[in-house]
Amino acid sequence: MRAIRLRLNGELACGLGLLALFAVVAICAPLLAPYDPHAFTSQPLERPGPAHPLGANDVGQDILSELIYGARVSLAIAASAATGTVALGTLVGGAAGYTGGWLDELSMRLVDVLMTLPRLPLLILLAAFLGAGPVQTATTIALLFWPATARVIRARVQALRQRGYVRMARGFGGGPGYVLLRHILPEIGPLAAAALVTAAGRAVAMEAGLAFLGLGDPTAKSWGLMIRFALNLSGLLLTDRWLWWLLPPGVCITLLILALTFTGMGLERAWHPGLEHL
C-alpha cells in the first residue's frame, strides 16, 4: 500500500479530536466513572450534588456513571455496525463493479430494492423478531446500511476497472487477484475509510434511536436508553430534571455523531480536494 498522505484540515482536526476524547472516556470508563452504573447508589431522582454530579435516575443509579459507560456501548455498537456495513458493502459492491454481467445486475437490483424499503420500519420489524441485544442491534444496522456503501464502492470500482493502468496490468498477465490487491484496493481504501466513519455516525444515531424506541438491549447502559427512561417519567418536562437527565445523553449522542461526521467530511476533503465544499 503506498503511503496515504493526509493533510489535516479544520474539519478533520475537529472531528478526530472529539472522537479521541470519546474513545478515551470509553476505554477509561472504569477509572473515570465514580460508581458502577448498575449499582443503586442513591435515592431515586436525587438532585445533582457533590456525590452525584448529575444526580440519579428513577431507580437510584448515578447518571454520570451511566453517561460514561454509555460511551462504551455507543462506540462499540457504532464500530461493529459500521465495520459490518462497510465489509458487506465493499464485498458486494466490489464484486459487482469488477465482474459486471449478471452478478452486477443482480446485486444492483437487490440494492435498489433494499434502498427503497423504508429503513426504520424494517429495522423495527427485524429488531422485533430478532430480539434485543448488542449483536442483533449491530447486525440489523449493518443489514440496513450496506446497500448505500455498496453503490458507492461499485461505482468507483467500475471506474477503476476502465482505467488504463488496470488494463495494462491485465495485459501484463496479472490475474484478478493481483489487480484487486495492487491497484483497486489502494484506491478503494480511502473511500472505504470515509464510508466507515460516516456509517459509524449513522449507526450511533440508529442505535440510540432503537434504544429510545425500546428495541435495544435493555441491560446495556446506552444513551438512547437513558433518554427513554427519562421520558418515561411523567411530568419530566415540567420540572427541571430534564436538564441533568435528558440533556446530557442527548448532547453526547449529538456530539459523537458530529465528531464522526466531521471526521468523514474531513477525510473526504483531504483525499479529494477538488470537491466543492464550503
Added chain:
Amino acid sequence: MMLRQVSRHLPQRLAGYLLTLWIVLTVNFLLPRLLPGDPLAALLDPQNSDYVFDAEVRATLEAYYGLDRPLPEQYARYLTGAVTGDLGRSIRLNQPVGELIASHLPWTLLLTLTALGLASLLGVWGGAAAAWKRGSFTDRALAAASVVIGNTPVYFVGMMLLILFGARLRWLPLAGGRTPFAHYDTLPAAVADVGKHLLLPALTLALAMVGAKFLLVRNSMVGVLGENFMLVARAKGLSAGRLKWAHALRNAILPFVAHLAAHASMAITGAVFIETLFSYPGMGRLIFEAVGARDYPVIQGVFLVVSMVVLTANLLADVLNARLDPRLREA
C-alpha cells in the same frame, strides 16, 4: 452522479414498483417465519413468555397465520388477505389491523407532508439564496448550521423544542394530535386545534430534514451557476430575478426532486421518532406501542402500509422529475 440511470419508461417504472411491492409483501411474510426463535409459534406456546392468554385472540391469530398449514398455502392466504385488506388482528387492542391503520395513517400523512413541505420550502429558498451569495459569511454560516442540525438526532431536537415551547413557554401543547375529547363547533376551530398540535412535531421533523435539502440545493445551484448557459443568459442582459429563478433554480431543482424520491423513507423514519416523542397518534406511535407489546400483526401491517406509501412517493417523484427535465423524456 452515482445514481443508476432512472428508467424513462413509465410502464417500466410501474413494473419496478409492483416488483418491489411484491418483495415487500414476501419479506413481510417470510421474516417472522424464518428468524430464529420462531416468534410466531411463541405466541401460541403456553411455555413461552409471549404466550397470548386471551383464547379468542389466540384463535384469530392461529387462523390468520395458519402455522399448521403448508407454507405455500400460508403464502397464498397471506397475499389474498393483504389485497383484500385483511391484515390480521391486533393482539393488544383486539381490533382489526386494517382499521387501526386506517385511523392512524391520516395523522402520519398530515405530519409528514406538512414537514416535507416546510423543509422543502426552507431548503430550496435558503439553498438558492446561499448559492447566489456563495462564499459569503451567510452562505458558510447557513451551511455550517445545516450540518449541525442535520446531524443532531431528531428526537433530541424535538425534546429541546418541546421543553422550550411546550414546558417552559407553554405556547404549544405537549402531546397528542388534538385536545383529547374535544368537540369542534366550527371547521376553523378544528383546524386551529389540530394545527396547534401539529406545529411542534412538524417543525421538528422539518428541521431534521432541512439540512440535507439545503445543502443539496445549494451545491446543485452552485454547480448550475458555473455552467456555460448561465454565462450566456447573463450576457443576454436578463434581469437578476430571471437568472436566479427561471434559469438557475429551474435547473438546480432537478437533483432535489430526485432526492425527494430517495428520501421519502427518511421522512417516515423521522416520523416514527417524532410521533413517539410527541405522543402523536400516527403510524409511528402505533408501531412503537406494538413493539412494546410484541403485537406482531400490527407491526407487520404497519411495515407493509408504510412501504407502500414510500414506494408511491418514489413513483410520483420520478414522474415529476421526468416532467421537469426534458432530457429524460426521450424514448
Added chain:
Amino acid sequence: MNTPLLSVRDLRVYFPPPPLPGGKEGSAIHAVDSVSFDLAAGETLAIVGETGSGKTTIVRALLGLHPPGCVQGSIRLGGQELAGLSEEAWRAIRWRRVAMAVQSVGTAFDPVYRVGEQIAEPLREHLRLSASAAAERVNALAGRLGLESRHLRAYPHQLSGGEKQRAMLAMALSCGPEVLIVDEPTSGQDVLARARLIGLLREICRESGASLLLISHDLAAVSALAERVAVLYAGKLIEVGPTADVLERPRHPYTWGLLNAYPTMSTARDLRPIRGGLPDPTNPPPGCRFHPRCTQAVARCRREEPLLQPLPSLTCGGGAGVEERWIACHLGGLQTLLRADGLRKAFPSTELRACSTNGNGRIEAVRQASLEVLEGEVVALVGETGSGKTTLGRLLTGQLEADGGSIVFEGRDVAALDPARRKHLCRRVQLVAQDPFDAISPRMTVAQVVREPLDVQSIGTPQEREERVRDVLQAVSLPTDAGFLARRAHTLSGGQLQRVAIARALVLDPKLIVADEPVSMLDASEQARVINLLKDVQSERGMGLLLISHDLALVRKVADRILVMRRGEIVEEGPASHVITHPQRAYTRALLQAAPTFAWGPAAKGAQGDEAIASSST
C-alpha cells in the same frame, strides 16, 4: 475617417490569486494587458491568438461579464464609456448593442427550455415585445438562418451542433446589435460546415450592417471574413493590420511563426512549430513576452516591453497606403537580413552566345536584380541553367563584386564598408556550394575543414574552436568522435561531405546562408536528409536561407517565397503558395509544368514542357 464605433484603449484584465488548498494563494493572472483597438461600423475585425492568449477574456470584458474590479481601461461604444458601468447599466447594453455567440455551443442553451423560447427571451426582456410579436420576429430570424419551426420547438439536446450554432447566431442577432462578437465559430467543425458558416456570417453582416468582431485561431476563416486582423499573444496585441497584408507578409516574428505552423491546401511546405512554449500567465517573462521564443531578440527585448506602434504598410500589390500596420516590436518587426537593389553584373564574352548579349560583347549575367530576405525566411531562387542565379548568389556573398546596385545586409550597405568590417561581414553570410567535392579540399581532415573559418577569423582559443567544431558537427548529425574528426575529406560520401560543408558554414554562426544547389549532386535519400537538415537548422536559429535551385519540386517543400529568374532578370516573385498555384508569367507556368512528377501515360510531360519553354522565349 469617422470615429470608430467601438474603441478599446489600454484594456487590462487581472484576476486575483485563487485560494489554493492548504491556505496558500495561487498567483494572479494578468490575462489581458494594455490591449487597444478600434472597430468601425460595419467592419469585420478578427482577433487571432492561440489558446490562453486572452481572446475570450477580451470578449467577456466587452460584455461586462467579469467581476467588478478586474477590468481597467476604456471601452467606448458609440461614444458611451462602458468600462466601470454598474451591473444595472450593463444589462441595458448587453445583447442590445453588443451581443456574442459563444464558442462551446453545446452548453450555451438552458437544457430545460425550448430553443425558440430562449431566442425570444432577450426580445421580451429588452424590447418588451409580447409573446406573439416576439415569436414573429424569431420566426423571421430563424428563416434567414435556415432554421425551421421544428427546430424552434425542440429542446437544445435534440438539435445537432450545426443547428445549435445557427440558433445561437439567431439569438445573438435577435435585438439587432451594433457589434456582434463571434467566438471561435468554426472550431471543431468539419470543413463543409465551416464553409457554410463562413458564408452565413458574411451574409448576415452584410444584411444587418453590424460590425463583426471575430475571435478565432482559424486563419482560413479569418482571411475569408475579416478586413483587418489583430494578433494577440499572451494577453498583448502584437500586430494589427489589413488581413490580406498581414497574412501574406507578416511582420511580427510570432505572426510569421503562426502562419508557418498553419496547414492550408495552398501550401505544400512542411509545418514548422514555433520553438519554445506559451508563457505561464501567472508569471510572464519580463520585457517582450515573445522574446524567449524569438530568433532575433536583442538585449532590449529582454528588458523593455514594446508598445504597439504604427509602421508604414508594405502592401504587395500596391495598396492604397492609408491602412496602417501596427507592430509591437523593438526592432520594428521581422528584420530584413538582406536587401539587394538593382544588382548588375556583366562578364566579357569569350564567345558569342545567342541569348544574353547586349550587343557589345559582354554577357550580362545579372540585370537589375532586386530581392529581400527576412529573418527566418527561406527564399528560393529558381531558374534554368544560365539564368544568372549562381552569379547572383556569388554577388550576394561577396565572392564577386557587382557592377552596379546596392547590397544592404542587416541595415548596412556592404559596399560602403571598410575591409575590416567586410571581413566581419563574412561571419554573418555564408555560402554552401553545389559541389562539395569541389568546395572542400580533399586532403584536409574533417576537423580542419570545419575549423578553417574560425582560424581565418581568429575566433577564440584552440580549445574553444574544437568545442565549436564538435557542436556544429552535432547540429548536422555527424559523429564527433576523434576518429571521424581525423578522417580525410576524400574518404567521405557526397552527402556526408555536403553536411560537413554545411557545418563549416554554420561554425561562424551566420545569419544568412546562401545555398547554391546544395543537393543536386546527391542521391535522393541524401538529398532529403540534407535539405531537412538545412531547414531544421535554419528554423532553429532564425537564419535566413537563400536557396538557389532549378528543382521546383524540391523548392516547393521548403520555400516561403519564390523568385523566378530568367536571363539575368527576376521575372516573377511572390509567396511560394501563390507562385505555385497561380503563376503569373508564362515562363513560370512552363517551369512548373516541366517540374518532375510521376507522369503516367504516353505523353511524356517532359516533351510538353520543353515545347512550352521554347514557345515562351519570345
